[in-house]
Amino acid sequence: MILDDTIVALASAPGAGAIAVIRVSGPDAIEKTNPVFKAKNKVPLTQQPTHTLQLGHIVDQERVIDESLVSVFHGKRSYTGEPTVEISCHGSPYIQQEIINLMLKQGCRMAKPGEFTMRAFLNGKMDLSQAEAVADLIASDNAASHQIAMQQMRGGFASELQQLRDELLNFASLIELELDFSEEDVEFADRAEFQRLVNRIQKVLNKLIDSFAVGNVLKNGIPVAIVGEPNVGKSTLLNALLNEDRAIVSDIAGTTRDTIEDEIAIGGVGFRFIDTAGIRETTDTIEGLGIQKTFQKIEQAQVVLYLFDASKIKNDQLSIKQVKTEIEKIKNRFPGKPLLIIANKKDSLTQEEQTAYKKAITDLHLISAKEKLGVETIQNRLLDFVNTGALKSNDTIVTNSRHYEALLKAQEEINKVQEGMQMGLTGDLLAIDIRQALYHFGEITGQVSNDDILGNIFANFCIGK
Known part of the structure; x- marks a missing residue:
């Protein structure tokens, strides 16, 4: 590994900002920066004590590029374990590039990805x-x-x-x-x-x-698949969990043709939610591919949320027996995978109906994704x-x-x-x-x-x- 040359790169995020930091590291970092920095205290950079900050101008001969703060680190007392200079300049991309070009003309080399940290490792600053x-x-x-x-x-x-x-x-x-x-x-x-x-x-x-x-x-991030029949509110639940309109919501069944993913932190833990295509028998080729991908995503998920529309039971469009059958299918196909059973549209049910559904289906969670009722409980259960x-x-x-x-x-x-x-x-x-x-x-x-x-x-x- 070559450690006898001096490297330079932008150490802060690329793009415009209030300030940017350009790092120069290597045996000649201070000597190569010295000719282009004119400190306001008139003391050359080579004579400045270690771990000090100097205000001055970055210059290209007679042309002033920027007024900057320059940090100096001597010997092994730096992040990389070798002499280092950090130039804090104004965050204009033009200024950043001009200073980097200036240091390249001084004989520095552009740093490769991770090269500053690699030098820290090779110099014994960290394992x-x-x-x-x-x-x-x-x-x-x-x-x-x-x-x-x-x-x-x-x-x-x-x-x-x-x-x-x-x-x-x-x-x-x-x-x-x-x-x-x-x-x-x-x-x-x-x-x-x-x-x-x-x-x-x-x-x-x-x-x-x-x-x-x-x-x-x-x-x-913990992958969580949201599954269920079409048009039961999976996309609405995803939007409620994310607290934004990430997925398209429609009354038309089969709107979600592909999986939609997004991530949020709950209790400091990252969760990656996957809104899948609704599971049903279909002759639509594209929707069928989406359903096929749904099962692939369930396979990859750490947790599965099974969602059904509680109002359909009330309107005799769905029976509790059918819901239990679908739950068993998922359990049998993906044994050992944590499963959260959720009934959506609780706002359409009476208190008596809610109590009856909870008695009929073990560990049932009643929510209203549209009204964001019970969503916090789902988040806590995920934790x-x-x-x-x-x-x-x-x-x-x-x-x-x-x-x-x-x-x-x-x-x-x-x-x-x-x-x-x-x-x-x-x-x-x-x-x-x-x-x-x-x-x-x-x-x-x-x-x-x-x-x-x-x-x-x-x-x-x-x-x-």
């Missing part, structure tokens, strides 16, 4: 899991995803794994030392103590691997389906697929070590599996990495971070 959490933090759009990303940035489970890895490495060294004294039949590694360590590692790995099921949906216990207790939650894969591989190798100890395998055979487990631990924190892996990880970052 790889923390670096990946930077991208998650930027992408967080609700309290849950933000909390998980912040926990990861503060060290998360990487510090716990690092401690276990150090202990495992120590035992690996002792076991391999035994190989040098194999003829003398000595044991440097206490097998009982090693067994306790293996048990502890297995417990930690199992907990982290199990947390991925929760962490992945909390990070990406009940989400395992937020780990989030509330601030437990470690794994959300990264790369980490999950490495944990699974480490678990496999540790299980081999456990089996080998039970079978009484010799130290040389145990050492092979221990080294493989250490390798997979190192993959998470970046102690084991290659240019291809780093390139793939940081390519997902935005330029300037």
Whole structure:
């Protein structure tokens, strides 16, 4: 990895704004910025103390481009772990580009996506899991995803794994030392103590691997499918949940021909609602494709909301028996998937009718999507389906697929070590599996990495971070 050049990029969001921040990082960051910045205190940038802010002008020879504030960070005391300058200029896209072009003429190179954070990792400012959490933090759009990303940035489970890895490495060294004294039949590694360590590692790995099921949906938003026959108010319910007119509402059955998706945060947790085409027998080819896609979306959903029109029962257009049959069909087709049964248009029912329907259908929720009656109850029930216990207790939650894969591989190798100890395998055979487990631990924190892996990880970052 090339670290001996100086890079520049816009560190704030692109486009017009009140201010913009341009970051310059590398061995010559301060020296390359010095000729284009004229401080009002007349002191050259190269003589300014670290972690100070200077007011002055960015100039291209005699032409003044902007009045800016410039931050200076010397040595390793910066985000990237190398000399850094941050130029806070006015947020005109023209000014931003002019300053970047000026720095390019000074010999800087345009930063690649995630290159500032990659340099922070390579310079030991953070481990790889923390670096990946930077991208998650930027992408967080609700309290849950933000909390998980912040926990990861503060060290998360990487510090716990690092401690276990150090202990495992120590035992690996002792076991391999035994190989040098194999003829003398000595044991440097206490097998009982090693067994306790293996048990502890297995417990930690199992907990982290199990947390991925929760962490992945909390990070990406929990998909919720709204299903039911045509014209029962699915789109109206979606609009009520989102508190906006996102879906087309019409009295004509089959209006929704495709799925409509949108996301909101409820109680700090992101939910991705999917308004599906109504399920019914149809000869309309396009509507049929929509219904086919409905079943695909139910398959992908974590929670299903089944909606029916309560007023149709009152008007003898639908029987409770038919509703129960449809509910059973969904339960049989998608067993184990949380199902919320909702009767719409409660405002058309008497209190006696509402009570009767609730007695006839277990766990029935009566709402009026149009009048937004009972919608808050549905939101609260959705939160009940989400395992937020780990989030509330601030437990470690794994959300990264790369980490999950490495944990699974480490678990496999540790299980081999456990089996080998039970079978009484010799130290040389145990050492092979221990080294493989250490390798997979190192993959998470970046102690084991290659240019291809780093390139793939940081390519997902935005330029300037």
